[in-house]
Amino acid sequence: MIRRNELKVLIADDEPSILMSLEFLFKKEGYKVLIARDGQEAINMFDLEQPAIMILDIMMPNVDGYKVCSYVKTNFKIRAPKVVFLSAKNKETEIEHGYELGADLYIPKPFSTRELIKKVNLIATDML
Secondary structure, rough: OOHHHHHHEEEEEEOHHHHHHHHHHHHHOOEEEEEEEEHHHHHHHHHOOOOOEEEEEEEEEEEHHHHHHHHHHOOOOOOOOOEEEEEOOOOOHHHHHHHOOOOEEEOOOOOOOHHHHHHHHHHHHHHH
């Protein structure tokens, strides 16, 4: 049986303050945390580490979060990670597009860290 401290979470965002705070919070919750500062780094990190959960900003340099989600959901169907979008893009069409690409959850910015952790913990519980 997998325990939460064995689940890897990849957080991809180009905003350093968000990365630092989420890294701290997820480590506190017992996850193994991986960090990416842009979409290409997120893809590279995914290929290397195979995280169970990815938290993706959409507007990132090089490769956007939509493309990262599409990459992992298309190429790794059997062991695709759970994808959580965390984005300032909060128009209904943008949110729908995220779900169409395979997102498991879409949380608009600004967001409550407490709610984010709670929702990711629910996703993780389904994986354990």
